[in-house]
Ligand SMILES: *[C@@H]1O[C@H](CO)[C@@H](O)[C@H](O)[C@H]1NC(C)=O
């Protein structure tokens with residue numbers, strides 16, 4: 400200690416360890432302590448003065464200027480509540496502690512100025528509603544590769560399921576806080592609303608696509624992105640079925656909020672834009688009616704969103720789904736395709752012979768996704784994808 404202080408006082412060298420003063424210490428032993436003490440006192444006074452000034456500055460002008468600059472040097476991913484980044488960037492961690500009620504409330508926030516004050520690249524949110532694993536994930540990985548910044552991925556699975564994707568995967572840490580959901584019950588719509596709400600927290604997500612673990616994309620990313628971006632309408636199935644499985648499921652108790660002429664049916668696999676997603680998460684008008692009066696054999700996931708969106712925003716709906724399924728084999732469930740089904744012939748049949756409306760014009764490109772595909776279909780799918788699906 401003495402040698403170090405002494406060296407500063409006498410030679411001004413801060414070079415520790417190799418101190419030339421050590422040898423001459425004895426000759427200066429009388430004058431040194433006093434000088435050292437003086438210097439030490441001065442140093443102490445300066446420290447105290449600096450501390451007082453700092454504390455005063457922080458209190459007076461806010462902590463941010465001093466504290467967060469220091470902090471941000473060491474912790475680069477700290478959220479800055481007072482910069483726009485907090486609103487502009489997606490949450491860094493999907494695992495939040497909000498209840499559904501809190502989440503839906505938070506997700507219902509909508510800016511009142513339409514033009515974004517930053518360069519916003521609109522993204523597609525791919526929302527996977529699954530029980531557990533995603534057996535076709537390698538196909539999706541290939542589909543999404545190279546399009547970072549134009550998509551986000553969300554997974555809702557059984558809460559007990561723990562996904563193990565490597566950090567390089569597009570599915571890594573994309574699970575949202577989930578709850579058990581059952582087909583045909585309101586818990587299924589709750590899961591879909593949970594997916595939408597989590598995806599809405601990223602302000603750049605503009606289109607929201609609900610998918611299952613058995614879905615595959617039918618075109619490459621660029622084709623799908625442009626098809627959706629250029630569409631005037633959102634793709635959700637909504638038709639008026641006069642039969643027992645359509646209007647037959649309507650319950651008079653839903654009036655006056657829902658009238659039988661407004662009752663719609665459609666597959667649950669939708670693509671909707673941000674506005675419709677907000678309509679769904681903020682809904683407190685129709686939800687209680689469907690919850691109470693649409694129970695099996697009224698399958699609420701086939702009616703709730705198509706009906707409420709038809710009432711609230713009929714002009715934004717294409718009234719058709721972009722997810723292809725095969726009901727031709729009959730029965731209560733659509734056909735599932737496995738290893739033996741996946742041939743170029745199969746896709747030729749799948750792509751041919753459709754006609755639909757796209758932006759009020761006739762089009763032969765009607766489906767962007769297809770289901771259902773078994774895990775055994777993965778290998779042949781990966782093989783035919785470059786030639787048949789374009790990726
Ligand atoms: C249902 O709505 C239609 C159109 O809004 C109306 O003409 C009809 O009278 C209503 N029906 C009932 C039962 O309220």
Ligand SMILES: *[C@@H]1O[C@H](CO)[C@@H](O)[C@H](O)[C@H]1NC(C)=O
Pocket residue numbers: 632709713714716717718
């Ligand atoms: C979808 O159906 C609604 C009424 O249910 C209608 O107003 C709307 O024009 C339809 N959309 C298209 C693209 O035809």
Ligand SMILES: *[C@@H]1O[C@H](CO)[C@@H](O)[C@H](O)[C@H]1NC(C)=O
Pocket residue numbers: 619620621622788789790
């Ligand atoms: C995507 O598919 C389209 C049509 O098949 C093709 O023209 C285009 O080159 C493909 N894009 C990429 C990036 O492979």
